[in-house]
Amino acid sequence: MSDPFNFPQQELLRYGHLVEQGLERLTSSGQVILGAGVSQFEAAFAAWLGSNCRPEQVIGVANGTDALELALRAAGVGPADRVLLSSHTAYATAAAVLRLEARPVFVDLEPGRSVLSPAHLAELLAAEPPQGEGRFKAVIAVHLYGEACDLGALQPICHRHGLALIEDCAQACGTTYRDRAVGTWGDFAAFSFYPTKNLAAFGDGGALVVNRPEAVEAARRSRFYGWDPERQAVQFGVNSRLDELQAWVLLGKLADLDAQIEQRRAVAAWYGPLLGDGDGAPLLPGDGADWRHSYHLYVIRLDPARRDQVLQEGRRQGLPLSLHYPLACHQHPYLVERFGPLPALPETERRVKEILTLPLHPHLPRENVEQVGRAVAALVAGAG
Ligand SMILES: Cc1ncc(COP(=O)(O)O)c(C=O)c1O
Structure with missing residues (x-):
């Protein structure tokens, strides 16, 4: 039975035929690894990103996660180097840093926003590094939920300190900052095509975007053992190839991506009036002065006690509410065990207790949005 809240399932119902079409292409070409599907998708995604990509x-x-790891490697990050990132992100961002044996240094959130604070970043960079610690090498700017980081402030900070700027666009496919897509601003960018993402494969997939011309070739070799065209290893490399069948699926879906982003924005606009503006009403997500939301996730904020009550009672009623994320990265037991208690991040720690994710995807019927929006508004009014 079809579940209107289940985005991957709804996508399969609409785009499942792309798998059959992709299979036909694989069969007729006999090319099942890094074939025409991957190269055509790469070209189409570059054109879609724009800005002469x-x-x-x-x-x-x-x-x-591999895209992030390869971006960090391309930026020259190695063991013990320090990488700055927000703690309020999918754990995958931190996992990529750990894979290099580098040290994550967590930056607090910009007040009222879901992305890292350039002011706190500058403060961390100005402080003397602790004795015996590695050098700062890169900043990962996570555009969480589809909200853009303040790239205009981050670029000069990174430039001044000789740091690579890596955009984590896993949740921000379709977000624009000023007149350009996110992913075209940093030295490198990482996209995920995990099945819940704005551009979703029917399995795993990702893309590394390299905006430093001199780093393109080596980054390309790094996904395939570090081989040159003669299949000689000339550098370090991993095996991380986009699957050919998924590439055909992504290429087919890319044609509808802009329309889907607009529909995500329409669903967000439906929620607004339902959630109200009375006493204790939630703070709602929205565009910024110089960026446009792509609504990968619709995350509202409530005071912590109210949030807990709404979540508990909402779940009891069967509402599809969730948390992104219940723990900030620096609160995960493995990191605490590995690095000892990490410095407090007041804004992040408060935010984790305030957030509540409501279902949003481009195929969600208006009646389901109204059902959830009204139910959440009633729970908010009854709580507190
Ligand atoms: C912010 C963020 N970064 C990185 C990733 C990692 O992507 P993937 O699951 O494709 O490895 C995700 C997805 O889970 C994400 O949400």
Whole structure:
């Protein structure tokens, strides 16, 4: 039975035929690894990103975490180097840093926003590094939920300190900052095509975008053992190839992506009036002065006691409410065990207790949005 809240299932119902079409292409070409599907998708995604992004700058990889890892490697990050990132993100962002044996240094949130604070970043960079600690090498700017980081402030800070700027666009496919897509601003960018993402494969997939022309070739080799065209290893590399069948699926879906982003924005606009503006009403997500939301996730904020009550009672009623994320990265037991208690991040720690994710995807019927919006509004009014 079809579940209107289940985005991957709804996508399969609409785009399942792309798998059959892709299979036909694989069968007729006999090329099942890094074939025409991957190269055509890379070129099409580059064109979709715009700002003169050339096809070779987009490198299809196995998933978004690999894209981040390869971006960090391309930026020259190695063991013990320090990488700055927000703690309020999918744990995958921190996992990519750990894979390099580098040290994550967590930056607090910009007040009232879901992305890192350039002011706190500058403060951390100005402080003397603790004795024996590695050098700062890169900043990962996570555009969480589809909200853009303040790239205009981050670029000069990174430039001043000689740091690579890596955009984590896993949740922000379709977000624009000023007149350009996110992913075209940093030295490198990572996209995920995990099945719940704005551009979703029917399995895993990701893309590394390289905006430093001199780094393109080496980054491309890094997804395939570090081989040159003669299949000689000339550098370090991994095996992280975008799957050919998924590439055909992504290429087919890319044609509808802009329309889907607009529909995500329409669903967000339906929620607004339902959630009210009375006493204790939630704070709602929205565009910024210089960026446009792509609504990967619709995350509202409530005071913590009210949030807990709404979540508990909402779940009891069977509402599809969730948390992104119940723990900030620096609160995960593994990180605490590995690095000892990490410095407090007041804004992040408060935010984790305030957030509540309501279902949003482009195929969600208006009646379901109204059902959830009204139910949440009633729970908010009754709580507190
Ligand atoms: C912000 C963020 N970064 C990185 C990733 C990693 O992507 P993937 O699951 O494709 O490895 C995700 C997805 O889960 C994400 O949401």
